[in-house]
Amino acid sequence: MCGIAGYHGTRVIGDEAVRTCLERMRRRGPDAAGVYRAAVSPRMNLCLLHSRLAIIDLDERANQPFSVDGLVLAVNGEIYNYLEVRAALEAEGRAFRTRSDTEVLARALGAWGLDALDRLEGMWAFAVLDRRDGTLVLSRDRFGEKPLYLCRDDTGLYFASEVKFLEALCGRRFPVNREHLRRFLVNGYKSLYKTPAGFFLGVEELPAAGLLTRYADGREERARYWMPRIEPDEGMSRAEAVTGARDALLEAVRLRLRADVPLAFCMSGGVDSNSLISIARTVFDYDVHGFTIVNTDERYAEWDSVSRAVDELGIRHTAVPVRTDDFLPLLRELVRQHDAPVYTITYYAHWLLMSAVAANGYRIAVSGTGADELFSGYYDHHALYLHAVRDDPALFAESLRNWRRHVEPIVRNPVLRDPEVFVKNPGERGHIYLDAANFSARLREPFEEPFTEVSHDTDLLRMRMLNELFHEAVPVILHEDDLNAMYFSIENRSPFLDRGLFEMCGRIPTRHLIRDGFNKSVLRDAMRGIVPDHILDDRRKVGFNAPVFSFLDRDDPEVRAELLADGPVFDVVRREAVAELLDRPGALPNSESKFLFAFLGVKMFLEEYAS
Template sequence: MCGIAGRLAATPLSPEREGRALALMANRGPDGRGAFHAAAPGGNLTLLHTRLSIVDLDARSDQPFTKDGLTLVYNGEIYNYPELRAELRAAGRSFRTEGDTEVVLEAFRVWGPDALDRFEGMFALALFDAQSGRLTLARDRFGEKPLYWMRDGEGGFLFASEIKVLAALAGRKPSVDRDQLRRYLVNGYKALLSERRTFYTDVADFPAASLAILDRPEDPAPRRYWMLEARPDEGMTAEQALEGARERVHRAIARRLRADVPIAVRLSGGIDSNVIAGVARTVHDHPITCFSIVEDDPRYDETAAIRATLARLDLPNVRIPIPRGNFLERLDDLIGYFDGPPLTISYYLHWLVSEAIHEAGFKVALGGTGADELFTGYYDHYLFWLASMKDAPGFEDRVAGWRETYGRFVRNPELQNPHAFIEAPDRREHIFLGRERFSTFLTEPFDEPHREVPYPGSPIRRRMLNEIFHETVPVMLHDDDLASMRWSVENRAPYLDRDLAEFLFTVPDRHLIQKHLPKILLREAGRGLVDDSILDNPRKQGINAPVTSFVDFTRPDVRERLLEEGPLFDIVNRDRFAELLDHEVTLNSDSKFLFSLVAAKLFLDRHAAWTP
């Protein structure tokens, strides 16, 4: 895990800007830094890199990595690098390192862009070919590793792992996209990355599963090299689905245990992280240490489940109490690193866990990102599944099963009718819940209905693909990366594995929910490894907390800080904000909205004072 950046322009990059960019990348790579300069057909090329050493800790694997006319800067991990190295050696290539960086470079030399199809991992990379003068940019299938680009006002093309680094290379701060902020406040996080927007009008997010080749300073034209598609094998039995999922889950976790440093697991009371811990400890006998946030609110307290796992697996655990003081100061620091507001309050908690992981001396942490989207973990998934099964025998028994299990815990009023998506297949009001009311807080109305990409397949598969590529997974990966890299911790997501994802999308819909429990394939993949009380719990759990757990909004100093004049009140009605601070917040949607208002306030104040 590292930081990368680069510039292609007619004029050379000044030493001052280069030094500033490298300094800002230090958290992403505290173990080494380097720069590469070359004259390219399109002008002057600079490639920058800072290293967080995870595999082959020797300096021989430092970057920029140059060999026989190719130069690579690369952020991420290719988990199947030993197998690829064996293939490349059989093809006549030799190696001077033991890590994955040289494997990536040689894979491009032998297979060209087709090498991307062979990589299993997470990455953002830039590869310069001195012979052709071409610069190749690419990003992993799910977009685990970030890559942003912008123009510098002098005709140059810039790219980097973080927006603050782009600003340093350009020598100017980017402009805030106020429509994106309105979208954040009114529609929430699921609307933010559907079209790969950022909070800045002049910064673009390079798309996942894409590559672009440049030979001059121009806007890249990324082309997609992979897409997940629903291809159900209707002849697959339930037993085949369970066994196929179990095998691939175990293999995906094994791949992400490859490292030359100790590994941590972010353990909550939910299924996702518990399966990771159980498989790592029991199946692969890999030493891990668990880190868990502790919340007193009974709605979010997961202590009992965490204790059950620790007792069963005999694992060390670091418990992290939620600090009650200095919330605004901590959040302001987080926003400064994120270059924008965190997209949900969960990533304030992720930030706290990553800080504890770093302080304990760990560089790698595993988490459960993507499991809900791949295994049907959300409350609306059950209803979309019921809509897919409406004509199958036993439908009313399935509805009764929903009422006895998942249906008991649904708080969203739009999802309390088991026939919701049978009666109105295109209804999506539950996704932007409260948007009409939240819009009334703005100085100008904002009305942007939910839009869904019409992927082929059943209703539930269409919903899951939208979440994976447009709504939830991109958002989680964005904040996963920043919350961990602030503390120089590499975050790995075992469930975002190509083989696992492609298999799951061949499973017929009827096998996705069994015994009236969603996520059944993941539950059973952990059977015998995870306490049954966790695997059989119908209630969805995960790291979360209401914003009122962190700060007392009735305190005069808090109110003064949040209501002082600033650019937020060009967008938000100050009096309405004050009224919200005066009222007790009980609804989950209102808590999320209040957090977004607070984060937007701190972000805009910080941007106004930002000097690149």
């Protein structure tokens, strides 16, 4: 895990801009910093910067930018199957001078061109220059785990792992995109990646699985090297689905345990993180150290489940308590790190978790991102499943009985209280932008944007899962995880975001995904005998979460004064709407709590960037 930044164009980037950029990149890579500059044609120049967090082959010989076979490479990420790819290259007669995955990537590109990407399992954002013709290629991994931001001026293209690096190189600040702020406040975090827009005008992200090729004459081409597909094998038995999922997940974890530094594990009371921890501990005999955010709100409390799993698995464990002290100044610091409002309070809690991981000397944190979207982990998936099996009367009736017995008592979203909501109306999505009209009414200028989704040639449940994976939930999680971890110079790894596992899950018939009222049914059965039974048998949706008043002391007059003080946010949000939320007694409903936290992030973001 590292930081990259660069420029390809007619300018010559000055020394001061390079120094400023490298200083800002230090958190992403405290172990080494490198610069490559060259005139790649009579008119075109390249500046390529890298800051290294050493994870594999800690020797300086693996520092970047890395030059080999006529290529110059700067990469942020890891190639997990680098040993297998290296063996294939050595069989073709390629020699190596390091033990790094960086050199494997560079030599694979040199040997196979961009076809090499199909052979790689990993997470990456890289820039590679072909010195022979001055062509620059930018690439991002299949799931978008590693960020790559782009901006342009009339001289050329800038690219970087974070927006603040772009600002350093191009020497200007970007105007705030206020429409995107209103979108966030009204429609929430699931709306943020449905358009190319971001929180700054003139800045975009290279899409997941994206390629951008820039030639020495300034021409550009864009392409995708991988398209996700769901192609269920209706002849697959449930036993085959369970075995296939188990084998694919074990392989994904095996590859992601590779490192020359120790790994820590984010641990909740749920199936996802405990699957990874249990595989590492019981299958691969890894010395696991789990880290858990602990809070007292009964809606999110999971300590009993976590502590039982810790005892049964015999792992080391650190509990990270929720605290309210210094919440506002720490949140402001996190907004500066993210160059954006923090999307939900979960990621403030996750930042506290990363602080504890770093304090214990770890440079890698493993999390369960993506399991819900691969295996059906959300409450609306139950109702979507009923739509999928509606033409099978016996299975539908059994599934409906299971919903009434097991899901109805725990689901809170009013739209999802009707188990047949999608059978009656397949286009219903009101549960996703819940209370949007209410939130719009709290703005100075009302904002309305209907829910949209990418259509896929599959059933409604799988279409929603693909949208969550590539356009709604997972892009948000990856953005927040990356920046939280990088603040503490930690690499984040997500074993569920594995191409082999994704393709295996895509072949599982939809009818197998939910059983006996259990979501993630295939994953639960695949982990039976590996994960403690009490985890697998818990039907609650648990994870890192907390209500806003776990952190915000609204009874403190200074806190209230700070939140309601004059500032640019009140050009966007009505002050009296915020005061009403602070004055409301008791806990806020979940959607209201999210709105108040979003307000805090927008307030601080505008104060930091709208000058």
